[in-house]
Amino acid sequence: MQNEMLQATAKQDGKTVPMGSEKTDSRLLPAAEAAVKTPIHQHVYERLRKMILFGDLAPGQGVTIQGLTTALDAGMTPVREAIRRLTSEGALTHLGNRRVTVPELTHTGLEELGFMRETLEPELTRRAAERMTEGRLTALNDCDTALNHAIDRGDVGGYLMQNYNFHAMIYDLAEAPIMAATVDRLWLRFGPSLRVVCGRYGTSNLPDKHAELMAAFSAGNVTLAGEVMAGDVAQGMTQIRAALDGLPIPR
Incomplete structure (x- = not known):
């Protein structure tokens, strides 16, 4: 008996074609692409989170929910959901009369944040150093270069974003998601006050230890x-404390 090759077939447009060679119906692509888009409520949450993190909403500044819907160009429902999530994370508090605010840091809160940061961030950095590669080091250097350019331009928003990105890239390399997520929430608590620091002292007067850190990684x-x-971390928290007390920037 001769061996026969069996070929699986499928119907497409009324014709029999080999299985696996069917063409994708282009009419299905828009729906497929829509399925992978970020849901609107998540998109609104992320935008509002960045507004808080980078100081677009100043600590103690009350803002109406309606004002946020306008600023975010979003409906009331996703904005309320974003507020609910960020309130649970301690990034917002309710003032009543449909208004919310970013909490102002107290000295006690600053001490707690400092303790947590000085405990977790060096550990994440050590773990990142163990996993550092040349490509990752280059990416960090590019980020720090962008940060320095923002300083030269006096671009407060750019400085805050690149400073956050620099630290976040390091902590992501640590492959310790629980600690990294905890630290990210801590940044949401003190990040808005960094805008106060920049406003008081200017970006060009804010020293950091990024160059020393890059050298250690290298x-x-x-x-x-x-x-x-x-x-x-200690230097940054000291700068925030000085800004809150109206003191000259410490060196």
Whole structure:
């Protein structure tokens, strides 16, 4: 008996064609693309979160829910959902009369945030240093270069965004998602106050330890990388404390 090759077939446009060679109906693509788009409520949440994180909503500044719907160009329902989520994260508080605000930092709150940051961020940095690659180091250097350009331009928003991105890239490399998520929430608590620091002292007067950190990463010195990050965190929190107290910027 001769062996026969069996070929699976399928019907398409009334014709029999080999299975696997069917053409995709282009009419289905828009629906498929729509399925992978970010849901509107998530998009609104992320936009409002960035407004808080980068100080577009100043601590203590009351804003109406209607005002947020206008600023975000979104409906009331997704805005309310975003407010609910961010309130649960401690990034917003209700004032009544359909108004919300970013909480102002207290000295006690600042001490707690400082303790948490100085505990978690150096550990994440050490873990990132153990996993550092040349490509990742280049990406970090590009981010820090963009940060320095923002400083030169006096671009407060650009500075705050690139500073956040620089730290977030490091913590993502640590492959410790629970700690990284915790730190990200901490940044949401003190991030708005960094805008106050920039407004009081200017971006050109804000020192950091990024160059030392990059050198430690390049040298593969895990311990030093953690120590430098601890110093960078302490320096940043001291700047916030000085701004809250109306003192000259510490060096």
